[in-house]
Amino acid sequence: EGAVYAEVRRPCRVMILVNPHSGRGQALQLFTGHVQGMLTEAAVPYTLVITEHQNHARELVRKADLSQCDALVIMSGDGLLFEVINGLMEREDWQEAIQTPLGILPGGSGNALAASVHHYSQSPPAWNEELLLSCGFMLCKGLVGSMDLVSIHLASRQRLFSFLSLAWGFVADVDIESEKYRHVGAIRFLMGTLVRLASLRVYQGRLAYLPVKEAPTLPIGSIKSNQPPSTPQHQSLCSSLPCRLIPNTSPNQNSRHNHNSTNSNHNTLTNSSNNAITTKRPETQSDGKTRAPEDSLLPGLDQPIPDSWTVVKEEDFVLVLAIYQSHLAEDLWTAPGAMADDGVIHLFYVTAGISRPALLRLFLAMEKGGHLACGCPHLVYEKVKALRLEPVSPQGMITVDGEMVEYGPVQAQIHPGLAKFICG
Ligand code: ADP
Ligand code: MG
Structure with a gap:
């Protein structure tokens, strides 16, 4: 049937x-x-x-x-x-x-x-x-x-590709510390969050990013954009x-929506790389071969931040989280507007001074994607194409897709639609 x-x-x-x-x-x-x-x-x-x-x-x-x-x-x-x-x-x-x-x-x-x-x-x-x-x-x-996918450069010149997140501070600590509770399943993140809240700390570092240029909003009824209709x-x-x-029926009784292929929410955002810096540095492998894709938005990690970037004034953080999927965990709807191929790094950071209850409230609200509506002055959200993070605190953890990587300066840029995935 x-x-x-x-x-x-x-x-x-x-x-x-x-x-x-x-x-x-x-x-x-x-x-x-x-x-x-x-x-x-x-x-x-x-x-x-x-x-x-x-x-x-x-x-x-x-x-x-x-x-x-x-x-x-x-x-x-x-x-x-x-x-x-x-x-x-x-x-x-x-x-x-x-x-x-x-x-x-x-x-x-x-x-x-x-x-x-x-x-x-x-x-x-x-x-x-x-x-x-x-x-x-x-x-x-x-x-x-x-x-x-997001290309990530570490201080040792290692380059990684990431499909989910780059985290520093609170989120990275919870990621790694909660691995010992893996046997409890997805609830490990809640347990880790509660444990980390008890020993909440501040992380010093510098953060800069290349913002996405939002298309100017046109008044209703004005000329249409010259972009082709989204398909x-x-x-x-x-x-x-x-x-x-x-x-034609889903095994999931609760999902009454239609699983057809005409969802309109998988449109590729074809923003060409705005603010591309002109000097391109091909990625060179040890054998001298050029390795694409090039990270055209990133200067060398030892080079200054380009003028087109925004440098965050604050240098005391509780967390920095770059995420490029909607969910950070099964019950954390972290980037409510994110789509798999929106061409955007959704950058969140929480500055120092937030109280423990306020931070807990943010994570609890995140289950339903409500954290941005909490009115928390310490939470900042930006859509970016590239970013650089330079930790100053001598100790800490950085994770990429939940896996610990080398601690130190790191930078990243988006590669829109580089991978293919099985979707519904
Ligand atoms: P979980 O969500 O439970 O952490 P992951 O898929 O993230 O599961 O895997 C956890 C870690 O185990 C990853 O670092 C992965 O690379 C590693 N891993 C993969 N296969 C094995 C294996 N057979 N034995 C041990 N570790 C493995
Ligand atoms: Mg894991």
């Missing part, structure tokens, strides 16, 4: 990477219990790979024959996808490799991308198994959209093929 079958010419081949230790250590059981049957019913052939150690997925993806693979799906938290994306970007053929559609099945304790992707599909909020079913269903449907960017996973199976 409720299923429309279409002809199968060539089935899509999916590689599913599972981190058996993610979340409560049940990712594999969750896969066999909730997803396997769905994939079998939808006739999606897949290869299951169980990761054996950290960076296993990264090495595997770096060397894999991707011509045999129509999608790379990870069943874990955000950390494993971070490995996969960086593995793809380390390949000589990165430009092609990063076109491989990426899927996420929430199996970790930090499932921010899964929560975001579910949110973009206009479904009512879902958690745990319900979120997993929603993501499994999207995988069966096989619609593909574009996703921004949905969805493609099918095996784009040249008819879909295998498109059940």
Whole structure:
């Protein structure tokens, strides 16, 4: 009942990477219990790979024959996808490799991308198994959209690609300190937040950013912009093929919305890079080869901030968070307006002086995306294309997509729509 079958010419081949230790250590059981049957019913052939150690997925993806693979799906938290994306970007053929559609099945304790992707599909909020079913269903449907990536430079000249967040201060501390509570699942972030609130501290540093130039708002009834009308960017996973199976009912009883491909909220923002600095520094690898994509908005980390950037006056922070998806965790709707391919880094920072209760209020309001309406004078939100953060405090933590990276000066810029992801 409720299923429309279409002809199968060539089935899509999916590689599913599972981190058996993610979340409560049940990712594999969750896969066999909730997803396997769905994939079998939808006739999606897949290869299951169980990761054996950290960076296993990264090495595997770096060397894999991707011509045999129509999608790379990870069943874990955000950390494993971070490995996969960086593995793809380390390949000589990165430009092609990063076109491989990426899927996420929430199996970790930090499932921010899964929560975001579910949110973009206009479904009512879902958690745990319900979120997993929603993501499994999207995988069966096989619609593909574009996703921004952010290129991140560290002091050691290492360069990373990030799909979710860059955090310093309170959020980074909670990210890392709460890893020891991974066995409790997604609630680890609430526990970590409460623990960190007790030892709230201030972090000294300098922050600067390149703001997004908002298009001037035109009076109603005035001339239309010369941009083409926005069209949905969805493609099918095996784009040249008819879909295998498109059940027209969602397994998620609560989601009564239609899962069709004509959502209007996946439009690519085609802002050309405004304020691009003119001297381009090609990324050079150790072997002297030029490695694209170039970060045309970023000067060297040792170079001064360009004039077109905004330098934040305050130098005492409680947190700095750059996020480019809607959700920071399953129950933290941090960037309410964010879309996967909006071409924007949503930059939040909280300045020193905020009280513990006020900070807690912000995080509690974030569950429903209400933190910006709290009227908190310490919370600042900017849409940016690039940023630089120079910590002055000798100690602290910086995380990228929830993973700890080298502490020190860091800068980042957006690459609109660089990756492809399976969406609803
Ligand atoms: P969680 O949301 O539970 O933290 P992640 O997907 O973020 O789950 O994974 C946590 C960490 O485990 C990441 O740093 C990831 O690179 C690493 N990892 C991946 N596979 C393995 C493995 N087989 N054993 C140990 N660590 C792994
Ligand atoms: Mg993680």
